[in-house]
Amino acid sequence: MSKIIEKSKVLDALQIHKTLRRISHEIIEKNKSLPDIAIVGIRTRGVYLAQRIQANISEIEGVELSLGALDITLYRDDLTSIAAQPQVKETDLNFDLNDKIIIIVDDVLFTGRTIRCALDELIDFGRPRAIQLAVLVDRGHRELPVRADYVGKNIPTSMTESIEVRVKEVDGCDEVVVVEVVDG
């Protein structure tokens, strides 16, 4: 049995709140035509971060952006080799993606493989004008040429460590912690 040991809390609820505010401002700053933007969260926790960014932009600029949710399970390249069966949930994109600027939101950017899945899935829905990426944490160790346009916090990690992003909608609290997986 492997154990998970919590090592340190890197972001608390207030810091997450401020970080998402900053990312929202950066999105506004970078994109001239806000109504062309749609925010798409990757299940599970990216969806809640996407909702908060959308709410922030609505509050700051008074523009209600389209919001969607992606489940990338069926696009994974490791479906045949993973031991635990991931729960497939619904992808929900109730708007026309063609010519939109899509901002993908995820909690942690790691190998980049999830983002590759998300890109493939999005393109099955249409041809967006551009796709950008926003993540709360970038922990490094990329295996594909993927980079984020908006990064909440860079947290260098070792391969035995893992980042857990907790959001109150799923986990009951907002925090980001570094955990270590130990065998024995």
Place this chain on the structure above:
Amino acid sequence: MVDLNLIKEFTWSRKHLLGLESLEKIEIEHVLELAKSLKEILNRPVKKVPALRGKTIALLFYEPSTRTRISFELAAKRLSADTVNFSVSSSSVVKGESLKDTGLNIEAMNVDIIVVRNSSAGTAHYLSKNVSAGIINAGDGMHEHPTQALLDLFTILEYKKKISNLTVAIVGDIAHSRVARSNIYGLKKMGARVILCGPPTMLLPEFKNLGIEISYDLNRVLECADVLNVLRIQKERINESLFPSMAEYREFFGVTRDRLLKYARPGLLILHPGPVNRGVELSPDVLDKGLIKKNIYSVVLNQVTNGLAVRMAILYLISGVGGKVEAVD
């Protein structure tokens, strides 16, 4: 609707889908939940996901089929699997090749899943003992038709938001029906009250042993049913006279608009597995109208759409991608 926390813990472990009799309630719920997620794919501009890329699925149909075969084939293609079709008339079965040999030969071509339909009960079970590919039962004689029952359950859940404590009546030729048997197992496991209704010659009293009620009066049944699953009179399986005439059958057990207006409860959902004998078990005005009155719906074509989603879920689970599959049936 379904306890999500329970499902998170659950991992599908079956290599074959032979019938609903052997499935646990949580497995049925898992299939229905997955089908709900997969149904969205059917409305995309590109109706395809790469989940089963590289998998091969053989469709081995010894009996005629429109819906089930096309549905399995499309379901496989929506998941990016390759399909091979096998129909009896153009195969070596006419030269006398046995089921086992046919299965072994298909397997020798590295097929991952065999979907089989045959007029003999137990065909899928027999094949699962003799080949190592995953076997999906698409109807074995008068025994079971599990994916039909799963899509019926899915449709009921979609419209009624629950299955437990609903009164579901299965009407018509129960004795010859594999759809009825699979539905009975599925509905009982999901906590529904099941009433069987039909002429006594098509409704053996032994069915009571399955813990269900029996009625010979459709009007009484309509007064308490939330869901009506109307079965086809299976002329191909009936070789003796079980009722005097089609006209008489229609008189007593035909689901007509007039009968529904007079007896049915508001909210009644009408299902039929197809193909329909128009004007026998279902009148055209019920079949084509959809909404009869006060929320009385016939949803026969919605069942067909849902069948695709349910079969995608079954193919995904049986293929073993995204999870370890042990040799359990």
